[in-house]
Amino acid sequence: MRSPLVVGNWKMYGCTDDVRSLLEGLCKEELPAKAGVAVCPPFPYIGFAQALLADTGIAWGAQNLCANSAAEGAFTGEVSASMLVDMKCRYVIVGHSERRTYYHDTDDLVAEKFINAQSTGLEPILCVGENLEQREAGETLAFVEQQILAVLDKVGIEAFEKAVIAYEPIWAIGTGRTASPEQAQEVHAHIRSVLAKKDELIADNMSLLYGGSVKAENAAQLFAKPDIDGALVGGASLKAADFAAICRAAE
Ligand code: PEP
Numbered sequence: 091m092r093s094p095l096v097v098g099n100w101k102m103y104g105c106t107d108d109v110r111s112l113l114e115g116l117c118k119e120e121l122p123a124k125a126g127v128a129v130c131p132p133f134p135y136i137g138f139a140q141a142l143l144a145d146t147g148i149a150w151g152a153q154n155l156c157a158n159s160a161a162e163g164a165f166t167g168e169v170s171a172s173m174l175v176d177m178k179c180r181y182v183i184v185g186h187s188e189r190r191t192y193y194h195d196t197d198d199l200v201a202e203k204f205i206n207a208q209s210t211g212l213e214p215i216l217c218v219g220e221n222l223e224q225r226e227a228g229e230t231l232a233f234v235e236q237q238i239l240a241v242l243d244k245v246g247i248e249a250f251e252k253a254v255i256a257y258e259p260i261w262a263i264g265t266g267r268t269a270s271p272e273q274a275q276e277v278h279a280h281i282r283s284v285l286a287k288k289d290e291l292i293a294d295n296m297s298l299l300y301g302g303s304v305k306a307e308n309a310a311q312l313f314a315k316p317d318i319d320g321a322l323v324g325g326a327s328l329k330a331a332d333f334a335a336i337c338r339a340a341e
Pocket of ligand 1: 264
């Protein structure tokens with residue numbers, strides 16, 4: 091059974107006061123009993139999230155991790171998978187388009203991060219998605235398939251039993267321009283069919299999230315599509331009421 095899931099990607103936003111009021115606000119909101127809810131704060135605030143969210147049913151995770159499998163070592167500026175586990179993170183985002191674009195996270199590096207996350211028990215949220223040029227050239231499905239296969243061929247289909255995929259068209263991220271439910275559904279169905287060629291049950295159980303300017307106003311239409319199981323939310327996850335409304339729409 092696949093379960094609905096809504097994850098907030100806070101990116102590089104927030105300070106101690108913001109994090110406190112956002113998380114305290116979220117805890118006061120009515121959240122769905124049957125959909126998973128998680129937030130991914132910047133690294134410095136993960137411990138704070140752990141303290142505030144323990145026993146609330148809201149999970150937390152990170153936006154990135156070190157590709158190296160060492161639990162610790164001389165890797166200045168990096169954060170290991172083991173450290174995230176130590177902070178009781180459940181999820182970690184890998185391959186977000188901002189990391190691919192600004193920090194040269196290649197398909198190979200994304201696969202290494204995916205493997206490293208899973209080896210410690212973290213659930214990777216693998217992000218894929220085309221840019222506007224690729225969409226306009228009709229290359230979306232082939233490009234997204236190649237991004238999935240770049241990881242799948244390295245980790246094997248079984249690894250996707252404990253992973254999440256987020257389809258995030260780059261042209262929709264932070265732009266206010268959401269993919270239509272039909273556009274998103276087409277790609278989600280394709281991703282599921284790519285996985286199904288390897289294992290139908292795993293494909294059927296996989297939670298496929300849509301990301302790209304999801305708001306309270308458009309969430310329900312997106313979630314009504316058969317292959318859209320939730321969302322990875324950027325901007326709208328920074329307001330407790332907006333994020334909670336999106337979470338409720340996922341149930
Ligand atoms: C994201 O950063 O993953 C994202 C989807 O951002 P936004 O919701 O702001 O488009």
